[in-house]
Amino acid sequence: MTILVTGASGFVGSAVVRALLATGASVRVLVRPASDRSNLAGLALEIAEGDLRDRASLERACADCTGLYHVAADYRLWTRNPDELYASNVEGTRHLMAAALKTGIPRVVYTSSVATLGLHADGTSATEDSPVTVADMIGHYKRSKFLAERVIDDLVQQAGLPAVIVNPSTPIGPHDVKPTPTGRMIRDAWFGRIPAFVDTGLNLVHVDDVAAGHLRAFERGVVGRRYILGGENLSLREILADIAGLAGRKPPRIELPRLGLMPIAAIAEAWAWLTHGAEPQVTLDGLRMSRKKMYFSSERAVRELGYQYRPAHEAIVAAVDWFRTRPA
Numbered sequence: 661m662t663i664l665v666t667g668a669s670g671f672v673g674s675a676v677v678r679a680l681l682a683t684g685a686s687v688r689v690l691v692r693p694a695s696d697r698s699n700l701a702g703l704a705l706e707i708a709e710g711d712l713r714d715r716a717s718l719e720r721a722c723a724d725c726t727g728l729y730h731v732a733a734d735y736r737l738w739t740r741n742p743d744e745l746y747a748s749n750v751e752g753t754r755h756l757m758a759a760a761l762k763t764g765i766p767r768v769v770y771t772s773s774v775a776t777l778g779l780h781a782d783g784t785s786a787t788e789d790s791p792v793t794v795a796d797m798i799g800h801y802k803r804s805k806f807l808a809e810r811v812i813d814d815l816v817q818q819a820g821l822p823a824v825i826v827n828p829s830t831p832i833g834p835h836d837v838k839p840t841p842t843g844r845m846i847r848d849a850w851f852g853r854i855p856a857f858v859d860t861g862l863n864l865v866h867v868d869d870v871a872a873g874h875l876r877a878f879e880r881g882v883v884g885r886r887y888i889l890g891g892e893n894l895s896l897r898e899i900l901a902d903i904a905g906l907a908g909r910k911p912p913r914i915e916l917p918r919l920g921l922m923p924i925a926a927i928a929e930a931w932a933w934l935t936h937g938a939e940p941q942v943t944l945d946g947l948r949m950s951r952k953k954m955y956f957s958s959e960r961a962v963r964e965l966g967y968q969y970r971p972a973h974e975a976i977v978a979a980v981d982w983f984r985t986r987p988a
Contacts (some may be wrong), residue, residue: 664725664765666690667732671836671843672771672828674699674841675871676729681705683875686843690721690732699835720758728760729874731771735801735840736939742800749804754811757821768823769878770812774863774888774956775802777827783861785893785957788827788886788963809886816884824881827911828870829863829890832975834982836867844941844977847983849903856914857896861953864899865891866975869968876965887965892972893955902976 663680667673668689680687681703688706691697700707710717712732712985722728734748747799753770760768778792797803836843842862848854873889881887900912961967 661726662686662688662706662724663727664690664708664721665729665731667730667771668705668921669695669697669699670731671699671838671840672831672867672870673729673731674835675831675833675867676874677705678705679868679871679875680729688721688725690718696837698837706908709809712748712756715755715759718756719762722756722759722763722765725763725765726767727878728756728765728768729771730756730768731874733771733805739800739939745800745804746807749801750807750811751956753808757811757815757823761815761819761821762964766822767878769874769881770809770823770825771777771874772809772812772825772827772886773802774827774829774890774954776806776809777888777954777956779954781952783953783955785955787957788888788960810904813884822976823885824877824883826874826877826881826961827886827887827888828873829865829888829958830858830954831865831867831870832979833867836979836982839983841939843979847902847986848941849900850907850980850983851880852907852909854900856916857900857912858916858944859896861893861895861955862899863890863893863954863956864972864975865889865969866978869975870880871969873961873965873967873969875896876961876967880965882964887961887967888956889961889967889969890956891957891969891975893953895953895973899972899976902973903980906977906980 665673665677668677669691670693677687688708690708691711692711693709708721710721734745739740778790779786794806797806812823812825816823830842832842870889877887904911
């Protein structure tokens with residue numbers, strides 16, 4: 661039994677690969693020729709080189725597979741060229757699912773994100789059924805993932821795609837090599853680079869719990885149904901205080917007005933644009949997203965999949981342990 665995993669060199673994808681290998685599964689991974697493969701070093705797997713925009717490479721990768729985990733995504737809250745997000749996240753998903761249908765893969769897990777779900781203004785936990793439209797999507801990343809989910813929905817209904825959707829919340833933990841935006845925040849907080857915060861909140865979950873949830877969805881999920889793979893809801897103040905405690909320093913106490921940070925974010929984005937630099941630490945879309953607390957409930961996954969998650973503190977400790985041994 662060969663299982664194909666896309667995005668396997670990344671943070672969540674490599675965790676899914678390790679979870680599959682632990683079960684004794686035969687794993688094939690789709691990676692781009694220039695991808696950083698450090699997360700795959702020493703793992704017993706088959707590598708298929710390809711790209712989500714190259715249909716022929718996708719059909720070759722899907723051949724003779726009995727399962728597919730489509731974890732790959734372009735996860736950036738800011739980019740000089742937003743078209744790249746749609747090419748990978750939307751059209752790449754469409755191409756891969758067409759290859760899965762053509763080669764007859766009997767089971768698919770598509771990794772979406774809680775970014776596609778509705779949020780509640782009162783801060784209560786959102787669910788898979790919280791009302792949402794594309795107009796609620798802030799920024800190109802969220803919009804591209806929302807549209808990719810619609811691709812999956814349409815293919816399930818019209819072409820019989822045997823896909824289950826999972827919506828991870830905010831995974832943290834080891835092997836965040838890039839790192840993700842949340843990983844950067846944890847790293848910078850550990851090294852004392854975040855002296856202040858805004859009033860927002862996140863749902864934190866250990867990346868290995870998210871990976872285990874993927875396998876549960878593959879085994880037990882209902883085709884066409886979505887499942888939030890989350891953990892514990894915490895305010896940003898609580899997260900930073902936990903990290904400060906681990907570092908043996910006082911937590912930041914300055915709460916910044918969101919409106920006051922908008923000019924700083926605009927300048928940071930303009931500088932990144934002019935210098936072809938990396939994604940800024942503070943972005944306009946990130947600030948807009950922070951207006952609502954990103955709190956979610958994983959009750960459906962717990963009830964229907966047997967999903968489990970550890971306390972957020974344990975996930976924070978795992979992430980800190982990873983970043984503290986790496987270059988600042």
